[in-house]
Amino acid sequence: MERLNDALLDELRDxxxxxxxxLLQTYLRDSELQFMAARDALASGDxxxxxxxxxxxxxxxxxxxxxxxxxxxCELERSARQARRERLPLALELVSDELREVRAAVExxxxxx
Amino acid sequence: xxxxxxVLVADDNDVDRMLLTTIVRKEGYEVQEAxxxxxxxxxxxxxxxxxxxxxxxxxxLDGFEVARRIKEQAxxxxxxxxxxxxxxxxxELARCLDAGGDDFLSKPYNKVILKAKLNALHRMRxxxxxxxxxxxxxxxxxxxxxxxxxxxxxxxxxxxxxxGLDVPFVRYLISPLAIFNGDVLVAARNxxxxxxxxxxxxxxxxxxxxIGAMPLAEIFYGMTQKGFTPGExxxxxxxxxxxxxxKGYFCCALMLVFNFHKGTVExxxxxxxxxxxxxxxxxxxxxxxxxxxxxxxxxxxxFDASTRVLEMAAxxxxxxxxxxxxEARDARGQAFGFERFDQIIGAAAADxxxxxxxxxxxRHMGASGRDDDLTLVEITMVTPEQLGRDAAPxxxxxxxxxxxxxxSYELGPRSLRASNPLPLLQHIVMxxxxxxxxxxxxxxxxxxxxxxxxxxxxxxxDSSLKASASGFSDYYQARARALEALDGFVRFxxxxxxxxxRGSLRIRVRxxxxxxxxxxxxxxxxxxxxxxxxxxxxxxxxxxxCHSLEYRGCGNEVEVVFAWSDEADGAIERRxxx
Numbered sequence: 001m002e003r004l005n006d007a008l009l010d011e012l013r014d015x016x017x018x019x020x021x022x023l024l025q026t027y028l029r030d031s032e033l034q035f036m037a038a039r040d041a042l043a044s045g046d047x048x049x050x051x052x053x054x055x056x057x058x059x060x061x062x063x064x065x066x067x068x069x070x071x072x073x074c075e076l077e078r079s080a081r082q083a084r085r086e087r088l089p090l091a092l093e094l095v096s097d098e099l100r101e102v103r104a105a106v107e108x109x110x111x112x113x
Numbered sequence: 114x115x116x117x118x119x120v121l122v123a124d125d126n127d128v129d130r131m132l133l134t135t136i137v138r139k140e141g142y143e144v145q146e147a148x149x150x151x152x153x154x155x156x157x158x159x160x161x162x163x164x165x166x167x168x169x170x171x172x173x174l175d176g177f178e179v180a181r182r183i184k185e186q187a188x189x190x191x192x193x194x195x196x197x198x199x200x201x202x203x204x205e206l207a208r209c210l211d212a213g214g215d216d217f218l219s220k221p222y223n224k225v226i227l228k229a230k231l232n233a234l235h236r237m238r239x240x241x242x243x244x245x246x247x248x249x250x251x252x253x254x255x256x257x258x259x260x261x262x263x264x265x266x267x268x269x270x271x272x273x274x275x276x277g278l279d280v281p282f283v284r285y286l287i288s289p290l291a292i293f294n295g296d297v298l299v300a301a302r303n304x305x306x307x308x309x310x311x312x313x314x315x316x317x318x319x320x321x322x323x324i325g326a327m328p329l330a331e332i333f334y335g336m337t338q339k340g341f342t343p344g345e346x347x348x349x350x351x352x353x354x355x356x357x358x359x360k361g362y363f364c365c366a367l368m369l370v371f372n373f374h375k376g377t378v379e380x381x382x383x384x385x386x387x388x389x390x391x392x393x394x395x396x397x398x399x400x401x402x403x404x405x406x407x408x409x410x411x412x413x414x415x416f417d418a419s420t421r422v423l424e425m426a427a428x429x430x431x432x433x434x435x436x437x438x439x440e441a442r443d444a445r446g447q448a449f450g451f452e453r454f455d456q457i458i459g460a461a462a463a464d465x466x467x468x469x470x471x472x473x474x475x476r477h478m479g480a481s482g483r484d485d486d487l488t489l490v491e492i493t494m495v496t497p498e499q500l501g502r503d504a505a506p507x508x509x510x511x512x513x514x515x516x517x518x519x520x521s522y523e524l525g526p527r528s529l530r531a532s533n534p535l536p537l538l539q540h541i542v543m544x545x546x547x548x549x550x551x552x553x554x555x556x557x558x559x560x561x562x563x564x565x566x567x568x569x570x571x572x573x574x575d576s577s578l579k580a581s582a583s584g585f586s587d588y589y590q591a592r593a594r595a596l597e598a599l600d601g602f603v604r605f606x607x608x609x610x611x612x613x614x615r616g617s618l619r620i621r622v623r624x625x626x627x628x629x630x631x632x633x634x635x636x637x638x639x640x641x642x643x644x645x646x647x648x649x650x651x652x653x654x655x656x657x658x659c660h661s662l663e664y665r666g667c668g669n670e671v672e673v674v675f676a677w678s679d680e681a682d683g684a685i686e687r688r689x690x691x
Contacts, residue, residue: 008221015224016135027128055170059199060128062221 003098004105005065012064021113024106027064031057035099038076042088050088051080057095061102069098117143118235121162123153123179124197125171129220133166133197136224140231150174157183162192164234166218169198169209177212184213191241193234197222269323273330277301277308278490282499284467285490295322296435296488297364299330301337304539304556306500308371309337309346312490313364313408314385314435325364325409328353339536340556343368344418347381347408351416354409363409367401367433371425373497374557374654377585378425381418383407386439386451389458391466393428398459401431419593424585425494432458432466437487441478449477467491516545516611523604529567530596535559538605545609547616547677554658555618558673561651562622563603568592570624570669571601601625614679617660621672628667635664 013020034057041049058073076091120142124130130146138144145160147153150171157165165183169176180194195216196209206217215237216230277300278285287298297313311333315322329350336346347368354364365384372379382388384407387400405417425431434454441449457473458466470489520541524534539556543549568574572595578588606621634652656662660676 011224012132015132015139019131019135023128023131026131030127052170052172055199056126059126059220062199063129063132065221 003066003068003101004109005067008065009109021110023064024110024113027060028103028106028110030060031099031103034060035096038092038095042092047080047083047085047088051077054080054095057099064106066098066102069095069102072098117141118164119143119145119160119162120231121145121147121153121156121160121165121167123147123150123156123166123171123176124168125149126168129168129197129222132222133227136222136227137166137231140228142231150176150179153179154182157186163238164231165192165194167194167196167214169196169205177208180209180212180214189245191238193238195230195234265320265323269327272327273297273299278310282493282495283490284465285488286467286471287486287488296437296486297322297326297329298488298490299333301334303337303370304340304552305560306373306553306557308373308492309333309343310369310371310490310492311346311366312369312385312433312435312488313366314437314486314488315364316362321362325354325358325362328357329364329408336536340539340560341536342533343370343379343381343420345533347383347418348413348416351408351411351418352413355412358409363407365403365407365436368420369431369433369492370420371492371494373495373500375650376425376427376494376496377422378431378494379420379422381405381420386434386436386454388431388433389455390423390425391430391432391458391461393426393430396459396462398455399423401433421586422589424579427494427496427499429494430465431492431494432470433490434470435486435488438470438474438489441474441487443477444479449474453477465491465493516609518607518609520607521604522607523602525602526600529571529599529601529603534605535563538607542607542618545611545616545618547611547679548618548675551675551677555675558620558655558658558675561655562605562620562671562673565651565671566603566622566624566626568595569629570626571603572596572599573626615677617674617676619672619674621670623670626669628669631664631668 012023016023034053038050038053038057041047041053054073054077058070058077061073062070072091072094076088076095079087079091118141120137122130122133122137122144123146124133125148130148134144134146142164145156145162147156150173153165153167153171154174156162165180167176167179171179176196176198180196183192183194193215194213195218196214197218197220198205198209199220209217215234218227218230278298283300285298287296295315295317297311297315300308300310302308311329313326313329315325332350332353333346336349341349347366350364350366358364363384366381367383367385367388368381369388370379371377378390380388380401382401382403383405384403387402390399390401392399401421401423439449439451439454443449453473454470457470460466461469467489474487474489522534522538524532528534535556538559539552542555542559543552548555569576572592574588574592574595576588578584578591602625604623606619606623608619608621610617610619652662655673658675659673661672661674663672664670665672
């Protein structure tokens with residue numbers, strides 16, 4: 001599965017015009033915050049917070065075309081809500097790895113603007 | 114250009130909110146942003162947006178709760194809410210609708226779909242606003258209409274009131290189909306105290322019917338109070354309605370005159386169901402059937418105002434209704450019918466069938482609703498004693514009037530056949546202010562003197578005919594025949610003398626007849642126990658009402674003196690008050 005959907009990104013660029021870099025920057029900041037909050041939530045066993053963070057990251061990621069990341073977030077959210085604790089460390093690791101790649105790609109895009 | 118439409122975008126996720134805001138703004142809407150549930154409510158109150166995009170999952174106050182509170186705040190105003198959600202489970206989506214959501218939008222956001230949804234909801238909102246405006250306008254118009262109708266009804270009720278019916282021996286039901294009644298029921302006393310009742314059923318309902326009822330009621334009240342006969346009133350009503358009602362409109366009517374002194378009912382029925390006379394003794398029902406065309410159809414020359422007179426003893430009941438009762442339909446469309454009406458009355462023995470009739474009609478109709486006005490009246494004959502003395506209208510001031518005068522008034526054969534002199538004579542006598550409080554007695558005296566002179570004097574009818582119940586109607590038939598062939602005269606002579614607080618009115622009536630053995634008659638009367646015969650009641654009445662009564666010559670001339678004094682009147686009033 002592709003990291004970032006090019007067609008969707010083109011649409012976003014059209015839509016946002018001058019605000020496109022700002023949108024990318026917002027995503028970079030927001031996704032970092034959500035991920036750290038998710039990691040803290042897992043450490044303290046707060047599954048409700050974990051689910052909400054995963055949900056939020058899922059929405060933003062799907063909106064910027066990070067399809068694979070949105071999938072992993074969805075899996076993490078589901079596991080948190082179903083309290084399947086044994087799956088949570090792996091699910092978070094999948095999100096963490098994919099997020100690192102997505103952020104690198106978004107940063108590259110941002111620099112290219 | 115119109116003000117842009119305000120849209121509230123509430124999403125805690127910065128990226129998502131930024132995207133939505135951009136899309137919505139680019140569509141020409143004015144956007145307010147909210148970062149969580151509480152913020153959304155605050156912004157809603159502050160900016161009163163016309164549409165709301167609401168994230169379902171927000172920290173603090175979630176989207177469901179925000180939607181509920183926004184709908185509460187909006188009241189009657191329609192504020193469309195689009196839920197932003199990646200929820201896909203059916204029950205979650207149902208929750209959104211339950212909370213007041215009008216549509217969904219899922220992530221990733223699609224510009225084209227969002228645009229279409231905003232437009233669709235905006236159209237719905239406009240439609241809703243228009244509908245509310247039209248509804249408000251209709252209800253304003255309706256309120257205005259009701260107000261006008263109520264004002265008109267107040268006028269109508271003042272004219273066509275049923276005040277004369279509020280006595281214990283009359284029971285009635287009037288149920289209007291619309292605010293106005295197609296039926297009219299009016300009652301009044303003539304100067305002699307006879308009760309005149311007119312029941313009418315106009316074609317149509319509501320305004321059309323009410324417009325005809327007003328002049329009818331006016332004629333009825335005006336002429337009854339002046340002492341006109343039922344025939345004269347009907348003739349005038351027919352003439353008036355013929356002139357004012359549009360083609361195809363008319364009024365079925367039943368006119369009744371109850372004479373409590375003589376124990377008679379005089380009637381004229383033009384197109385209404387038969388009135389039913391039930392005797393206090395005996396089971397035979399008598400039907401007062403329609404034998405005329407309704408009012409407002411035939412020309413003056415062809416109008417037949419002839420009435421019939423029936424004996425009615427105290428306790429006898431008369432029941433009448435309009436078509437609405439007879440034609441009341443049940444759920445299957447079956448009419449109540451006259452037979453059923455008749456049967457219930459027949460089964461009532463001597464009791465009042467009024468309640469049973471009313472219940473039977475309502476039961477028959479059930480929930481099927483009404484399609485005509487329902488009017489039902491029951492009048493029970495009472496004796497003059499039961500009736501009680503009617504309080505004569507008080508005339509506190511005594512303006513100067515005629516004090517000493519004489520009048521001679523002679524009616525020839527044509528006048529005797531065609532006219533009624535009583536209203537005119539009553540009017541002249543009422544010019545004497547001191548006599549106004551005696552209006553009822555004076556009218557009774559005049560009416561008795563006139564009918565004796567005409568019927569027994571000029572026409573030579575034998576009142577002993579009235580002794581049997583069947584003879585009663587024979588008598589009135591003979592009277593009608595004799596009136597056709599009549600020749601002769603009746604002369605009234607009045608002499609009025611007033612001296613300070615005392616006064617007297619002498620009335621002398623002479624007819625062209627052969628007279629009668631008055632001395633023997635008066636002896637006879639003084640021997641008979643009271644009230645056993647119909648004939649002679651008139652003479653007794655005269656004797657009671659007047660100061661003196663004297664027959665002259667061969668008996669074709671009678672003189673009565675009606676005398677009064679203020680002191681005596683005062684004493685009587687004081688006694689009556691105790």
